[in-house]
Structure formats: structure tokens, C-alpha cells
Amino acid sequence: MPSVSSRLTTTSFAILGLLAVRSWTTYELTKQVQRSLHWFWPRAERKLYDEPKRLAAAGLARAVEERTGRRRGTRYTITARGRRELASWLGLPPAPRSSEFEGMVKVFFADCGDLAQLRATLEQIAAEARARIDVLESMTGDDLAGRSQFPQRLHLAALTLPFQHEQERATLHWAHWALTQTDQWASTTDPGDWDIAAALRGTLAGE
Amino acid sequence: MPSVSSRLTTTSFAILGLLAVRSWTTYELTKQVQRSLHWFWPRAERKLYDEPKRLAAAGLARAVEERTGRRRGTRYTITARGRRELASWLGLPPAPRSSEFEGMVKVFFADCGDLAQLRATLEQIAAEARARIDVLESMTGDDLAGRSQFPQRLHLAALTLPFQHEQERATLHWAHWALTQTDQWASTTDPGDWDIAAALRGTLAGE
DNA sequence: TTGACATACTGCCATAGGCAGTATCTATTG
DNA sequence: CAATAGATACTGCCTATGGCAGTATGTCAA
Structure with missing residues (x-):
């Protein structure tokens, strides 16, 4: 479990943004990032399992474990505090664009x-x-x-x-x-x- | 000193490419990356001190220490083997473009x-x-x-x-x-x- | 019943970003 | 001549991130 004091990154807010749209399981998040965010904020699938945990640890999302038979799954939902932090972040000047070609x-x-x-x-x-x-x-x-x-x-x-x-x-x-x-x-x-x-x-x- | 078995990355070849143009000190490399590569292969200045060492360890570049009074400096030059590896790499299909916006x-x-x-x-x-x-x-x-x-x-x-x-x-x-x-x-x-x-x-x- | 695909997730190790720091040289200014 | 600012030179340290490979379970079609 990542430290609560870990700072929030652009990736944190990008995932918060997706959670603001609706709640997702991490597998669903990886698919959605592939379909949408990847065009302008690509992230490795592996890390999309960690980031929602960090958000939950920071109180910006809520994690609820689900079960399908014996197979576990976690569904993440944004919190009111998460929405406020996201709204604040949107008011900050964006970092410069960068491209790997x-x-x-x-x-x-x-x-x-x-x-x-x-x-x-x-x-x-x-x-x-x-x-x-x-x-x-x-x-x-x-x-x-x-x-x-x-x-x-x-x-x-x-x-x-x-x-x-x-x-x-x-x-x-x-x-x-x-x-x-x-x-x-x-x-x-x-x-x-x-x-x-x-x-x-x-x-x-x-x- | 990084392990000789460490793999070469796109950044390795990008730096090799600059060394193919002329020899550079690491400080000069950081300035040149800022001026040219940064547009399509941005890299943190801090890591531009490590990469030439990795290339030298892999036999693709040669490092020569210089002195200006008591201030040390290292000048890197590509080797014949480095040129061959770079030429080979140029023949490989490129990785997809990606952008952080x-x-x-x-x-x-x-x-x-x-x-x-x-x-x-x-x-x-x-x-x-x-x-x-x-x-x-x-x-x-x-x-x-x-x-x-x-x-x-x-x-x-x-x-x-x-x-x-x-x-x-x-x-x-x-x-x-x-x-x-x-x-x-x-x-x-x-x-x-x-x-x-x-x-x-x-x-x-x-x- | 089996195999392929979907869903779910982590360990591990390397690369990379970034902050902050120390050190020395050069040129300019007072 | 001394002090300061900028240039040159570099590393420690910690976190973020990429990516491979792996294990596990459910679903569906053949």
C-alpha cells in the first residue's frame, strides 16, 4: 500500500477524472485509458492498478471489494473530496506538452x-x-x-x-x-x- | 557505475547519435539535448550524466577525463562499435509516437x-x-x-x-x-x- | 470437457524524473 | 583586489513509471 504522503501527479488527476465520470474496476480503467486517455496521457497498464489505491489511501476515492465466485475485484468511486481536489487542479496552469517520437x-x-x-x-x-x-x-x-x-x-x-x-x-x-x-x-x-x-x-x- | 549488461534504450541511441555528430562533455550534451532532441525525445538533465557512462561501459563510447585547473570534466566520443550499433538500430522499426499533454x-x-x-x-x-x-x-x-x-x-x-x-x-x-x-x-x-x-x-x- | 479469452492482480527489476546539493572556474563590478 | 553571479560539472536520494512475467478464476463456444 503506497504511503499516504505520496504526492499526487498528473496521472492521479487523470484517473480521478475518469472516476468522476463513473466508477470503474481497475481492469475497466485499463481498458478505458487505452480507449481515451492514451491519446494524450498514455500510462502503463501495470501502474493503473496502483494509482486507484493511492487515490483511495489519500481519501480521494473509495474502494469496494466485489466478488464473482472466488474471483475478487475492486471497484473505485470518487469521493466528494476527490471531486474538490480535481476541480482545484483544473485551475492550475498545465505543464508543457511533451512528445516521444x-x-x-x-x-x-x-x-x-x-x-x-x-x-x-x-x-x-x-x-x-x-x-x-x-x-x-x-x-x-x-x-x-x-x-x-x-x-x-x-x-x-x-x-x-x-x-x-x-x-x-x-x-x-x-x-x-x-x-x-x-x-x-x-x-x-x-x-x-x-x-x-x-x-x-x-x-x-x-x- | 551501471551494469554492463543493462540494456540499451532509445535514449542510449539518441545520445549515441549526438556523439556520432561530435564528441561532447556531459554538460555540453545537456545543453544540446535541450536545443535539439528535446523537441521529439525529451530527457531529464540528471539522466544525461548517467547515459554516456552506460554507453562507455558497453564499449559504444569512450570517456576521457579532462581537467580545467582542479575542476574535472569528462569528454565522450563514439567508438567504431558504437557507430555500428547505431546504424543497426536505425534499421529497426520505430516504437509508436506518444505524447503527454x-x-x-x-x-x-x-x-x-x-x-x-x-x-x-x-x-x-x-x-x-x-x-x-x-x-x-x-x-x-x-x-x-x-x-x-x-x-x-x-x-x-x-x-x-x-x-x-x-x-x-x-x-x-x-x-x-x-x-x-x-x-x-x-x-x-x-x-x-x-x-x-x-x-x-x-x-x-x-x- | 477443454481451450481460448476475459477478468484480476502482483512481484520484481530496470529506467527515468526531479530536487537538492557540492565543487570549481570565469568574468564583471565596485 | 575582493566579491558576486553565472557557467561548468557532477552526484545522492527518493519517487514515479515501464514492462515482463507470473498466478488466479470465470465464461463461453466447440
Whole structure:
């Protein structure tokens, strides 16, 4: 059991937010995080078993053990104090965005490998963005068709989904652009006649 | 001293990549990560003192102690084996992108707070994106003006900078759009006459 | 009845974040 | 010349987190 004095983190409040929507078992929480939070606050499944315990220890959630036959299960529900802490937290300035993009690390150091590797990486970046767009389109289609999980929160989904779509579309567009640009490269250390300055100027102009 | 059997991580290869460009002291590495890698592979400064040691222990980098008077310093240089491992790693498929966006967590759970908090969060998201655009424009301007730190790698900067610009512009654009949409909301739980379906349809159309 | 999948959860170990601290050099200012 | 601020250099310590692998039980279809 984690110490009650452990501090609350963004993950704590993110899970509190889900508990504010409804009560969940930890297994349900892991599924819901995968479906929603993962887009902008990804967390390891393993830790989603610990966090609700920490919230309960801090008095921000209540844990109730359930049984299905001999198989135990714990259901977590937010407390009034948890709602107040969450409301307070929402009033604090958010931490800066941060992004982990291993594919971009590979592009950035492409000169240590060969052109086929760089292009394969770009193809993989494009494929992942495409797959994510499919998932987002499916989710948005469900919402439009009235199959929303939480209809009373639809306006919030309508606020956040556009951002995710835009990020994935921008990533797909960039990967395609980069594939086109590198098509004329002689090697990863020799871009041939590629107009670097034009690419940089295009960057400033927002092309 | 970390165990030689410790596995290599994306961070290991990212640091190897910087060592492939030139040799660095750890303090120089922390500054360079802040300037470049941080955009797509942010890492805590504290750990950037450990990682080169791990690379040296694994035979992928060489550490040479220097002295300035009585103040010690260690300079790290990539080894031939390190270059080969880096080249191999570049041929592996990249891990999925992931993003931590605390501001979006707050937007997503805005119904637990009030409208002023939501709008303040959106303003802060916009302010940060704007600040980042300024930094990126300055970097791109330097590159265009021939003040590039590594002119022989300019083609790689011209490949990766457009992506960063686009991400920040898309974020700024979205924050402004969200501010406009929420302007007509009665509260965080009542969007008034806001056309949710139109917003969702706009999402699919890429508006 | 069996096997696959769903549900439920933890131990363990490594990586990573972050705060705070100590140490020394350099340059500027009074 | 002395003091101060900033740059350079680094580690201890503690918590948060990722991830693998494992055990356990229920449900359903073949």
C-alpha cells in the first residue's frame, strides 16, 4: 500500500477524472485509458492498478471489494473530496506538452544509416498515422451516430477529437512530404540537388 | 557505475547519435539535448550524466577525463562499435509516437471544473505553442542565414524542422478554434446551442 | 470437457524524473 | 583586489513509471 504522503501527479488527476465520470474496476480503467486517455496521457497498464489505491489511501476515492465466485475485484468511486481536489487542479496552469517520437530520432540521425533505412522509417511513421486516423474516424463516426459511451460528455469529445485528428493528419502529411523530398537524395549524407533553403523557407511559410 | 549488461534504450541511441555528430562533455550534451532532441525525445538533465557512462561501459563510447585547473570534466566520443550499433538500430522499426499533454487532460475533464478554468487552460496552451513557434522560427532563420551549428547536417534539419513547426501551428490553431467554440458555451456541462455534430463532421472533413 | 479469452492482480527489476546539493572556474563590478 | 553571479560539472536520494512475467478464476463456444 503506497504511503499516504505520496504526492499526487498528473496521472492521479487523470484517473480521478475518469472516476468522476463513473466508477470503474481497475481492469475497466485499463481498458478505458487505452480507449481515451492514451491519446494524450498514455500510462502503463501495470501502474493503473496502483494509482486507484493511492487515490483511495489519500481519501480521494473509495474502494469496494466485489466478488464473482472466488474471483475478487475492486471497484473505485470518487469521493466528494476527490471531486474538490480535481476541480482545484483544473485551475492550475498545465505543464508543457511533451512528445516521444522514436521515428523522428531515427530521421534526425539518418546520416548514421542508409537511405533505405530512412525511407523505411518514414513509411512506418506514415503507416502508424494512417492506422490512428482510422481509429479516430471510427470513434468520431460512433459519436455522430449516437453510439457515444458518454452522451452527456459529447461536447468535450467534440472539442478534443479534432486535435487528435489534426495531429495524425499533420504527421501523415509530413511523412509523405519527407518521402517525396528524400526521393531525390543521393544518400543520407548527400541530398544531391535538393533545395534545402526552399524547404526551410517553406517551413516558415507554413507549406 | 551501471551494469554492463543493462540494456540499451532509445535514449542510449539518441545520445549515441549526438556523439556520432561530435564528441561532447556531459554538460555540453545537456545543453544540446535541450536545443535539439528535446523537441521529439525529451530527457531529464540528471539522466544525461548517467547515459554516456552506460554507453562507455558497453564499449559504444569512450570517456576521457579532462581537467580545467582542479575542476574535472569528462569528454565522450563514439567508438567504431558504437557507430555500428547505431546504424543497426536505425534499421529497426520505430516504437509508436506518444505524447503527454496535461492541458488536454484538463480540457477532457473540463466538466469537473468551470468555464473560466477551461478557457484559461486553452489560453495557456495557445501561449506555449506561440512561444515554441518563435523558437522554431529563430532556429530556422539561423539555418537559412548560414549560422547552422552543423552545416553538413542541414538537410536533416530541413527534414525535421517542418514537422515541429506544423505540430506547433496545428496546436495553436486548435487552441484558438476551441476558444472560439467555447465562447458560446453556457458552462462546462452545458454547451448551449453549440452544434456538436457540425464540429464532429468538421473533424472528419479536416477543417 | 477443454481451450481460448476475459477478468484480476502482483512481484520484481530496470529506467527515468526531479530536487537538492557540492565543487570549481570565469568574468564583471565596485 | 575582493566579491558576486553565472557557467561548468557532477552526484545522492527518493519517487514515479515501464514492462515482463507470473498466478488466479470465470465464461463461453466447440
